[in-house]
Amino acid sequence: MTQTIQSLGVFSLPTDHSKSFTGEPGKSASGAPPVILQFKLPVHTSAAAExxxxxxxxxxxxxxxxxxxxxxxxxxxxxxxxxxxxxxxxxxxxxxxxxxxxxxxxxxxxxxxxxxxxxxxxxxxxxxxxxxxxxxxxxxxxxxxxxxxxxxxxxxxxxxxx
CATH class of the missing domain: 1.10.260.40 (lambda repressor-like DNA-binding domains)
Structure with a gap:
């Protein structure tokens, strides 16, 4: 069985590493659209779990x-x-x-x-x-x-x- 985990990332890394990011929810620091990451992870179940x-x-x-x-x-x-x-x-x-x-x-x-x-x-x-x-x-x-x-x-x- 494979489970899909979706993560919505609404951030971007600062170009100057001495600065920290302070942004607004739903907006990235650069103004670029949000990044959506998807991971397909196998889920293993044991006989006992079943x-x-x-x-x-x-x-x-x-x-x-x-x-x-x-x-x-x-x-x-x-x-x-x-x-x-x-x-x-x-x-x-x-x-x-x-x-x-x-x-x-x-x-x-x-x-x-x-x-x-x-x-x-x-x-x-x-x-x-x-x-x-x-x-x-x-x-x-x-x-x-x-x-x-x-x-x-x-x-x-x-x-x-x-």
Missing amino acids: LHTEFDQFMAELETDPVHAAGFAESRSWVADTFYAEDGATIRTLRLRAGLTQKQLAVAIGTSQPQIAKIESGRHDPALSTCKRLSGALGVSLDVVSDAMDRQARLNFEKESK
Whole structure:
């Protein structure tokens, strides 16, 4: 398979190398028409790539195997304890310690993965009903969920203040 990549260059090099080009979009320094470059590059795909075109699909297949699923859950918990230990209990660390992906948690509480990402980042203040579902899915009390969201909001404020 060959893919064509097209690039529109609207520039020309200055004749005096001590000068830099400062031009307007859509115009070259010399007033000449724009230069269009085309590259025909071969795209090689492997047999593995043809079997698994989407990473989510590939991971879903791996997660159906109990051995792989247990290993992934254990590794998520390790990530929480290794990389996010200083954050304390946040929705993200609670999810990782439970061995869940954002997508798995979303399915468990009946929402979408982007919604979980917003909750974890502190950009969304979920309704009480969502917090109750989070509490059940993560196996913690509603107080722990509330404290985790407050902690995440504080951490985000501290990061933005820097």
